[in-house]
Amino acid sequence: MKRQEKLYLGIDGGGSKCKVLLANEQGQALATGMSGPANPNQGLDLAINSIMDATEQALHQAGFASSMVDQLVVGAGLAGVNLPKYRAMLDQWDHPFAQFHITTDLQIACLGAHDGEDGAVIIAGTGSIGMAHVDGNSHELGGYGFSVGDQGSGAWMGVTAIKQTLQAMDGLLPRTELVDQVLEFTQCRTAQELAQQMANLKPSAYAKLAPLVIERAAAKDTLALDIVLNGADYISRLARKLLTYNPPRLSMIGGLAPRIQSWLDEDVRVRVEPAKQPPEIGAILFAQQQALVSEKA
Amino acid sequence: MKRQEKLYLGIDGGGSKCKVLLANEQGQALATGMSGPANPNQGLDLAINSIMDATEQALHQAGFASSMVDQLVVGAGLAGVNLPKYRAMLDQWDHPFAQFHITTDLQIACLGAHDGEDGAVIIAGTGSIGMAHVDGNSHELGGYGFSVGDQGSGAWMGVTAIKQTLQAMDGLLPRTELVDQVLEFTQCRTAQELAQQMANLKPSAYAKLAPLVIERAAAKDTLALDIVLNGADYISRLARKLLTYNPPRLSMIGGLAPRIQSWLDEDVRVRVEPAKQPPEIGAILFAQQQALVSEKA
Numbered sequence: 001m002k003r004q005e006k007l008y009l010g011i012d013g014g015g016s017k018c019k020v021l022l023a024n025e026q027g028q029a030l031a032t033g034m035s036g037p038a039n040p041n042q043g044l045d046l047a048i049n050s051i052m053d054a055t056e057q058a059l060h061q062a063g064f065a066s067s068m069v070d071q072l073v074v075g076a077g078l079a080g081v082n083l084p085k086y087r088a089m090l091d092q093w094d095h096p097f098a099q100f101h102i103t104t105d106l107q108i109a110c111l112g113a114h115d116g117e118d119g120a121v122i123i124a125g126t127g128s129i130g131m132a133h134v135d136g137n138s139h140e141l142g143g144y145g146f147s148v149g150d151q152g153s154g155a156w157m158g159v160t161a162i163k164q165t166l167q168a169m170d171g172l173l174p175r176t177e178l179v180d181q182v183l184e185f186t187q188c189r190t191a192q193e194l195a196q197q198m199a200n201l202k203p204s205a206y207a208k209l210a211p212l213v214i215e216r217a218a219a220k221d222t223l224a225l226d227i228v229l230n231g232a233d234y235i236s237r238l239a240r241k242l243l244t245y246n247p248p249r250l251s252m253i254g255g256l257a258p259r260i261q262s263w264l265d266e267d268v269r270v271r272v273e274p275a276k277q278p279p280e281i282g283a284i285l286f287a288q289q290q291a292l293v294s295e296k297a
Numbered sequence: 298m299k300r301q302e303k304l305y306l307g308i309d310g311g312g313s314k315c316k317v318l319l320a321n322e323q324g325q326a327l328a329t330g331m332s333g334p335a336n337p338n339q340g341l342d343l344a345i346n347s348i349m350d351a352t353e354q355a356l357h358q359a360g361f362a363s364s365m366v367d368q369l370v371v372g373a374g375l376a377g378v379n380l381p382k383y384r385a386m387l388d389q390w391d392h393p394f395a396q397f398h399i400t401t402d403l404q405i406a407c408l409g410a411h412d413g414e415d416g417a418v419i420i421a422g423t424g425s426i427g428m429a430h431v432d433g434n435s436h437e438l439g440g441y442g443f444s445v446g447d448q449g450s451g452a453w454m455g456v457t458a459i460k461q462t463l464q465a466m467d468g469l470l471p472r473t474e475l476v477d478q479v480l481e482f483t484q485c486r487t488a489q490e491l492a493q494q495m496a497n498l499k500p501s502a503y504a505k506l507a508p509l510v511i512e513r514a515a516a517k518d519t520l521a522l523d524i525v526l527n528g529a530d531y532i533s534r535l536a537r538k539l540l541t542y543n544p545p546r547l548s549m550i551g552g553l554a555p556r557i558q559s560w561l562d563e564d565v566r567v568r569v570e571p572a573k574q575p576p577e578i579g580a581i582l583f584a585q586q587q588a589l590v591s592e593k594a
Contacts (some may be wrong), residue, residue: 141469192381
C-alpha cells in the first residue's frame with residue numbers, strides 16, 4: 001500500500017532513551033514511541049534496535065503497518081554523532097526508511113527551541129554543550145565528554161562534590177554540611193569507603209548528586225557554593241560566546257537547566273528564553289528542511 | 298640447606314614496576330631484582346608473578362638457590378593495599394616466604410625517606426598522596442585515585458591541560474602557547490580530534506603532559522600557570538596538614554617532586570628535605586621492625 005501523503009518521523013536519540021514523533025505532511029503529531037539508548041557510542045546494534053523499536057511503536061499507535069517504515073522521511077538527532085567515527089558507523093547503516101537524515105541531538109534541540117528559526121541553545125544535563133545556529137551556520141561549543149569536558153554539568157557537579165568532600169574529610173578544606181549529606185547519600189562513613197565506592201563511575205551516577213549540591217549552595221554552604229559558582233561560570237562563558245554569533249534567541253534545556261539558570265551571570269541570565277518546542281519536533285523540522293534540500297537537488 | 302643468618306627482602310611494588318632488594322642481617326645490600334606491576338588492583342596473579350619474578354632475580358644474583366625463598370623475611374610496600382579489598386586479596390596468598398609483612402608503598406617510602414625514624418612524606422608522581430608517621434601513629438591523606446582525587450599529580454596536571462586547551466580552543470579562555478604545544482604533543486589539529494583522542498585514558502597517559510605544563514608555567518604562560526599554581530596549592534595544603542602532626546622531617550618523592558617543589562608555598566617549601574633512603578630500603582626496615590614484633594610475640 002502506497003500513500004501519497006508524506007510521513008515524517010522525528011527521532012531524539014540520547015544516551016538513556018530514544019523518543020520518536022510521527023507527523024503528517026503538515027507537521028501534525030500522529031503518534032509517539034519511546035525506547036532505550038540510541039547513541040552509537042553505546043554500540044551500533046543497540047542504537048539501531050532502539051530506533052526501530054520506537055519507530056514501530058509509533059507506526060502501530062497511528063494504525064499503520066510496520067511495512068510503512070519505507071514511507072518515512074526521518075530526521076534523527078543522535079547523541080555522539082558529532083564524533084566522526086560514530087557518524088561514519090550510522091552512515092553505513094542500510095536503513096529501511098524512504099529518507100534518513102542524521103544530525104546531532106544538539107542541532108534538533110536548537111531547531112526545536114526556536115521553532116526552526118535561528119537561535120542558540122545550551123543543554124545542561126548529565127553533560128554540557130552549546131550551539132548557535134545563525135544564517136545557515138552552526139557553531140558548536142563544549143560537549144567534549146565527562147573525562148575532558150562537560151564543566152557545569154550534573155556529572156561534573158557530582159564528581160566535584162566527591163573530590164571536595166574527600167579534601168574536607170582530610171582536613172584540607174573547611175568541612176560543611178555538604179560533607180555529611182554526601183556521606184548520607186552514598187551511605188559511606190570514611191573517606192576510603194567513599195573513594196572506593198565513587199571511583200570510576202558512569203557520568204550519570206555522579207549526576208545523581210547534582211540536585212543535592214545545588215540545594216546546599218542555595219543554603220549558602222561554602223563547599224557547595226564554590227562548586228555551583230564554578231559550574232555556572234563555565235555555562236555563563238559558554239553562553240556569552242554563543243551570543244557573539246548574534247542569535248535572535250537563547251534557550252537552555254536539560255535536567256539541570258532550570259536549577260542552574262538563577263546562578264548564571266546577570267548579562268547572560270536576562271537573555272535566556274524558554275524553548276518553544278521539544279527536540280523531537282526539532283527533528284521533524286530537520287527532516288522537512290532536508291527533504292526540501294533533497295527535492296531541489 | 299639451612300642458613301643460620303637471616304635474609305631480608307624489601308619489595309617496592311608499584312603500578313608499573315616492582316623493585317626488590319635482598320639484604321643480610323646487618324641490612325647490607327646483596328642483590329636487586331626488577332619486574333612488572335605489583336599492585337593487586339591490576340590483578341592478584343600479575344602482582345604475585347611480578348613479586349616472585351623479581352625475588353628470583355635477586356636470589357640468583359646473590360648466588361642463592363631459588364629454594365632459599367623460604368628463608369626470606371620479606372617486607373612489601375604495595376600500591377593499592379590501602380584499599381581493604383586488595384589488602385584482603387594479598388592476605389589470602391599462600392606465600393612461600395619465611396615471613397611476609399605487607400604494607401603500603403607509602404609507608405615504606407616514608408620509612409626509607411627518614412631511615413626508619415619518624416617523619417612525613419608526600420609522593421607526587423602519576424598520583425599524589427601523603428603520610429606522616431609520628432610516635433607509632435600513621436596518618437594518611439589523599440591518594441584517592443585519579444577519578445576522585447590525586448590533585449596536583451602528573452595525571453591531574455595532564456588532564457587539566459587538556460580541559461583548559463579545549464576551553465581555549467572554544468574561545469572560553471584566553472589562548473596561550475600551551476594550546477599549541479598540547480596540539481603538537483598530541484598531534485591533533487581540532488578540539489574534536491583532541492577530545493576524541495584524549496578521552497578516558499589511563500592516568501599514566503595524561504601524566505606524560507605534566508612536564509610540558511610545568512615548563513610552560515615557568516615561561517609565565519597564563520593557562521599553564523593557573524594549572525601548576527592550583528596543583529601546588531593542593532600539595533601545599535596537604536603538606537601543611539601533615540606538618541600539624543609534628544613530624545621531625547618532611548620529604549617529597551616521585552617523578553613530579555623535583556619539578557613541583559619550587560611552586561609550593563614558602564612556609565612548606567622550606568620544610569622539604571631530601572629522602573635519606575629509597576623505598577626498597579624502607580621495605581627492608583619495615584621487614585626488620587615487623588620481624589622484631591613477631592619474635593616478641
